[in-house]
């Protein structure tokens with residue numbers, strides 16, 4: 001969450017009774033503002049953000065019987081921002097440290113510790129004197145047997161399919177669409193329907209010729225399927 005803030009001015013929030021009282025949300029241990037306010041703030045468009053944010057918070061505080069000035073609310077937002085970033089930052093630092101500070105005496109590495117090292121070591125003794133065999137693909141996963149020359153450990157590196165890249169060739173959708181549109185157009189103009197596969201094949205060949213396009217077998221098959229749908 002990112003708040004746009006003016007320079008915060010420290011101001012105490014006064015309850016309606018006039019007696020000074022610390023707002024629970026301003027307590028130093030409180031790191032998460034009320035979900036209700038957050039949701040409202042997230043829905044505010046970018047124009048006049050600070051004014052709108054403070055208005056929403058003021059409305060919320062009023063509903064709880066508390067009055068707060070704009071500077072007080074801005075101070076609150078600044079504190080929340082600092083608290084949130086320090087909590088998130090600390091958690092990340094802790095996780096990174098746990099992943100990095102592995103020694104063999106702690107037992108075999110966790111997956112996270114292993115992945116942090118790029119899998120480039122033995123998860124049992126930490127040695128880099130390892131060698132991998134062939135990779136076996138199994139559905140969405142793949143694995144590779146690896147062995148360690150130092151401690152004789154054997155394990156499988158596991159991989160997960162995350163997508164594909166650099167697609168080339170294949171079906172030219174524009175050409176298929178153009179041919180299908182031409183067949184439909186001719187059908188409308190000359191009053192015929194495409195009802196069976198043989199006829200659809202002829203029509204596809206005819207339109208491809210008219211348009212000067214060469215369709216692959218896969219593209220023809222797709223065009224025929226689209227005409228018969």
Ligand SMILES: [Zn+2]
Pocket residue numbers: 122123124125126127148149150151152153
């Ligand atoms: Zn080893």
